[in-house]
Amino acid sequence: MDDETKDVLDSVGPRLRALRHQRGVTLAELAEKTGTPESTLSRLETGQRRATLELLLPLARAHDVPLDELVGAPRTGDPRIHLKPIKRYGMVFVPLSRRPGGTQAFKMLIPAVPEPLEPTPQTHDGSEWLYVLNGRLRLVVGDRDLALSPGEAAEFDTSVPHWLGSADGGAVELLILFGPQGMRAHVRSK
Numbered sequence: 001m002d003d004e005t006k007d008v009l010d011s012v013g014p015r016l017r018a019l020r021h022q023r024g025v026t027l028a029e030l031a032e033k034t035g036t037p038e039s040t041l042s043r044l045e046t047g048q049r050r051a052t053l054e055l056l057l058p059l060a061r062a063h064d065v066p067l068d069e070l071v072g073a074p075r076t077g078d079p080r081i082h083l084k085p086i087k088r089y090g091m092v093f094v095p096l097s098r099r100p101g102g103t104q105a106f107k108m109l110i111p112a113v114p115e116p117l118e119p120t121p122q123t124h125d126g127s128e129w130l131y132v133l134n135g136r137l138r139l140v141v142g143d144r145d146l147a148l149s150p151g152e153a154a155e156f157d158t159s160v161p162h163w164l165g166s167a168d169g170g171a172v173e174l175l176i177l178f179g180p181q182g183m184r185a186h187v188r189s190k
Contacts, residue, residue: 009050011072017045019063019070022095022104022178024088024124034058091164093176103179110135110165110172119145121161127179129155130164135172138165 001009020030027045031038036058043049051071060067065084086093096105108130119140130137130153137148140163141156147167148154156162158178166172 008072010047012051012056012070013045013047015070015072016041016059018104019065020045021125023063023086030059030062033062096175103177106176106178108164108172108174108176110137110174112171113166113169116169117165119163119165121163123161124158125180126158127155128158128162129153129177129179131175133173133175135170136167137172137174138167139163 027038027041031041036055044051044055056067056070060070083094092109094107096107121140132148132150132152134150139146139148139154142160
């Protein structure tokens, strides 16, 4: 096997794990959805098992992504960028980066709502940095309840219960950098 093929195969596991974490899916949930044993999925993600077409096809269907994306195949032909929005919790996340295992960048769109939503804080591993582009964002982190306007930024540990929504019922547009636990954004000024 040549080095390029080995590198592509070695990157499949981390890419699968990053995609699963990005989607907020547990190994047990993915095993149930694909019919693949949880232990097999775990070994695949950790590189202890080689990816096969038989394993990758159900995973591509479960994540609703092309097989090329799972294996990191180089794009050919069409040079346009094809962003695949992810809809979760009534919001739209547009992935802006494709780096498995590292910091992920998203454009997030929170739709306008006729009545304010009651916050339902969630937790997960990682660190999040966000920047409000348009609208007014309501950010609940722990016992803090903040309203951020365009041009304002925030950073927090996602293991602290947090929730994002509209502060005034209008649509909100923001950029999010999500990184693994302990990895924070570094901001410098000249």
